[in-house]
Each structure stands twice: as structure tokens, then as C-alpha cells.
Amino acid sequence: xxxxxxxxxxxxxxxxxxxxxxxxxxxxxxxxxxxxxxxxxxxxxxxxxxxxxxxxxxxxxxxxxxxxxxxxxxxxxxxxxxxxxxxxxxxxxxxxxxxxxxxxxxxxxxxxxxxxxxxxxxxxxxxxxxxxxxxxxxxxxxxxxxxxxxxxxxxxxxxxxxxxxxxxxxxxxxxxxxxxxxxxxxxxxxxxxxxxxxxxxxxxxxxxxxxxxxxxxxxxxxxxxxxxxxxxxxxxxxxxxxxxxxxxxxxxxxxxxxxxxxxxxxxxxxxxxxxxxxxxxxxxxxxxxxxxxxxxxxxxxxxxxxxxxxxxxxxxxxxxxxxxxxxxxxxxxxxxxxxxxxx
Ligand code: FUB
Numbered sequence: 639x640x641x642x643x644x645x646x647x648x649x650x651x652x653x654x655x656x657x658x659x660x661x662x663x664x665x666x667x668x669x670x671x672x673x674x675x676x677x678x679x680x681x682x683x684x685x686x687x688x689x690x691x692x693x694x695x696x697x698x699x700x701x702x703x704x705x706x707x708x709x710x711x712x713x714x715x716x717x718x719x720x721x722x723x724x725x726x727x728x729x730x731x732x733x734x735x736x737x738x739x740x741x742x743x744x745x746x747x748x749x750x751x752x753x754x755x756x757x758x759x760x761x762x763x764x765x766x767x768x769x770x771x772x773x774x775x776x777x778x779x780x781x782x783x784x785x786x787x788x789x790x791x792x793x794x795x796x797x798x799x800x801x802x803x804x805x806x807x808x809x810x811x812x813x814x815x816x817x818x819x820x821x822x823x824x825x826x827x828x829x830x831x832x833x834x835x836x837x838x839x840x841x842x843x844x845x846x847x848x849x850x851x852x853x854x855x856x857x858x859x860x861x862x863x864x865x866x867x868x869x870x871x872x873x874x875x876x877x878x879x880x881x882x883x884x885x886x887x888x889x890x891x892x893x894x895x896x897x898x899x900x901x902x903x904x905x906x907x908x909x910x911x912x913x914x915x916x917x918x919x920x921x922x923x924x925x926x927x928x929x930x931x932x933x934x935x936x937x938x939x940x941x942x943x944x945x946x947x948x949x950x951x952x953x954x955x956x957x958x959x960x961x962x963x964x965x966x967x968x969x970x971x972x973x974x975x976x977x978x979x980x981x
Contacts, residue, residue, distance in 0.1 A: 651927045651950065655979035661951055661959035662710060662719040669958035670740030670882070670932040671710075671945035672793065677745075681938050682773050683710040683945060684743040684752065688957050697828055699811030701956045704738045705729075707754065709774040710960070715939060725775030726752060726768050732781045734766065735759050740882065740932055744794040744802065744850060745773070751850050752777045753804065755790035762822040763790045763813050765806060767851055786853055788817045789842070791932075794850070795885040795912070802846040803912060804853070805860065807839070808881030810899065814839045834873025838862075841883045841896065843913060860894065861915035862907050870918060875901045877918055882932040885912075888942075889971055895922055897931045904933045904946070906973060919972055922965070926978045929955045935965060942966070944976060 650656055662668070667688035674682050684707070691703035706727040711720045728734050734756035741754040752768040752775070764783035770776060784804075790813070792806040807814045809830045816826035818839075830839060842857035862870050862879055870878045880899025885892060894916045895906040902925035907916035923933060928949035936943055944965040947958040966974045 651948075651979055657927075657948075657950055657961075658976070658978050658980055659961045659963045661961055662712070663721050663959070664951060665721045666708060667952065667957040668708070668710065668960045669930070669947045670791075671934055671947060671960040671962075672740070672742040672884075673934045673936040673938075673943065673945040673962070674743055674745070675936060675938050676750075676773055678773075679939075680773075681712045681715075681936070682743070683712075683960060684741050685710070685947075685960055686738070686740055686958075690954075690957060695955060697810055699737075699739075702737060702739060702811075703956075705736075707738060707741055707752065707775070707777075711774065715941070715943070715962070722774035723776075725770075726754065726777045726779060728756060731756060731766060731768075731779040733758050733764065733783055734779075735761075737763075739763075740791045742793045743773075744796060746796075746802075746850055750775075750777070751794065753792040753794050755792060755806075758783065760822070761824060762788065762816075764788060765790070765792045765804070780851065784852055786844075786856065788822060789814050791881050791883060793883050793885060793934075794846070797912060798887070802850055803843050803885070804846055805841055805843045805883045805885050805894070806857075807841045807879075807883070808899075809839050810880070812881050814842075831872055834871060836872055837869035838872040838874065838878035841879055841894070858913060860913070862894070862918060863915045864918055867915075867917075875899075876903065877905060884934050886935050888967065891971060892916070893935070893973075895933065895935060897933075899930075902926070902929070902931055904931050908971070921975045922973050923976045924978060927953075928958060930958070946978070948978060 669686040693700040765787035768777035768779040840859040844853040844857040882897035904923035926948035
């Protein structure tokens, strides 16, 4: 665990720009925030617990060597953030070997569920489930990953009728491009399909069984199209899916938001159907300080909030810190673009 003590309320980012908001905690490094409000009205953040490690920075994210999860909680927006003890450690996950990346959580019938990606003993990302009677853990992992799961960045979306869906995947280090045949190919492309004029790789969606433990169906592609209904292409790096899916509903519409990775935006697309196709709508969050951008969107105490991360505390891509800021919609349902720096 790496304590951090150098946070400063008026710290400036690159080019002397002032940050829009401040880290939620300086006790540990945190990233990939999945924010949830359960029955007690508090806000819980399920994210990555970043640590320093020996791996060199590369395009596959080898430098993200996280080994456990810590849950954050807040009673009020702007209030104190509590950092809870270790919720799940890689050593307690029988099938996992390394890289506990971006998780998400769910709650059903008195049980909290943690969905997490990690590399198995062969180096392939799989998605695991762990459960607890407490929102902050400790969580107990199932002995095997979800059958048929692959890649990373899972998010569990529970619709109003109670049906639940796991949306997941990411390219480059997230390995979607190494899973196109239905079997993990360790020698596959390091980046994407390498076909810039063909439809980009999509996030995957699968309905979950009622016990939220296994897929109820084979994962399908979540198609993302432009205003003309044409699929976004692999070469459209400003808009195409890279990683970090989040799904929420607003005024009856489904909003899929995600990171464009190497172009560093968080963007969104909307649909009337949970499975899509989703139509690209615009940018939620402009590039932050740091290579990765990863977010979640949640309604809490009558306002909508964007949770995201940057590297304000460390200046190092592998040691991130989570933040929150208010998110606003226009009357037509479009999201007002957020700049992580103040003009
Ligand atoms: O934290 C490791 C990886 O970096 C996440 O899984 C991605 O979304 C990116 O934030």
C-alpha cells in the first residue's frame, strides 16, 4: 500500500491549468470508480486500488499490477471519504494470478456482488464474481470465473424490471481482439483488429442468471453506430469503443458511455433497447491528466454525478486518484460535456 500525502487543494495540472475537482482520498491510490447508491443512501465506490510495481509501462497495461480491492464510501456529496479495509485479495481468488483491474458491484436480495477482471494462470483475462453481506466486504470469490467470460472492465446493469446484464470488454491490454474466435489467442494482435475501415470491436453484453453468478446467454456485440446508422469504424479513434463501459438509464433511454482509450475521451451513445444498437451522441469528459480515463455515472441525492480519475497526486499513469463532479443533461437528454480543468 502506498500512502500519499502530497495532495494540495490548489494543485495545478499540465500547462498550469487548474483542476475542476480534487481527489476523494489521499490515503491510497484509487482508479476506475464504479459508484453506487444502495438502500442506506450512502455512496459507495468500487474501483481499482493502484500500487507501484516493477513492470515497465507498455501498450498492454502491464504496469497496472493491482492485487486487491478497497471500497470507498461517503455519506454526503463533498463529505469525508472513508477508505475501507481490503475487500478482496488476489491470493484469495483460486483461478486468478494477477492484475485485479476495474471492478463493478451489484446488490440483490441482501447480497452484494463484486464483479472483477483478473488474469488467469494462462495470462487470459476472465471475469470473476465475489459476494458479501456487507457493501464494503470482505467478499468471497467463486472458485471459477464466470463460464464463457473473457476480457475485462465488467459493469453490471440492473434494469427496472430486475433483469440484469453484464457489459464488458476492452481492446489492447483488455484482450478483446485476442478473443474473436471464441478462444483466447495469446499471440493475437496487441492492439485491435488492425482493420481501420471495418467496424470497430464492440463491448459485449450478456443477460445474467437470476442469481447473478453466470451468463444466461452467450455474450453479444453491443453495436455502436453514427447518426446515419453506420457502425463506428476501427480507425475512428476519437469515437470508437476502447474500454471502460458504463450503462445507465435516464428518462427511459439507455446511455452507454465508455473510454476511447488512446484518444482519452469518455463518450456516450444512446438506445431504446438495452442490447443496442447505440447511437453515438458526444463527449462526456474531455481528456484528464493521465493516459487512462475511466468513469461511472450515478444519481445521488437529487443530482447526477460523474466519477472519474486522473493522476493529480502522483503524476504517474499507474498511480491514479478518483474524483467526482456534477453531471448535467440538456432538455433534449444530451449530456453537457465536462472539462476536467477550469478555464
Ligand atoms: O485500471 C486498469 C485499466 O486501466 C482499467 O481496467 C481500464 O479501464 C483502465 O482504466
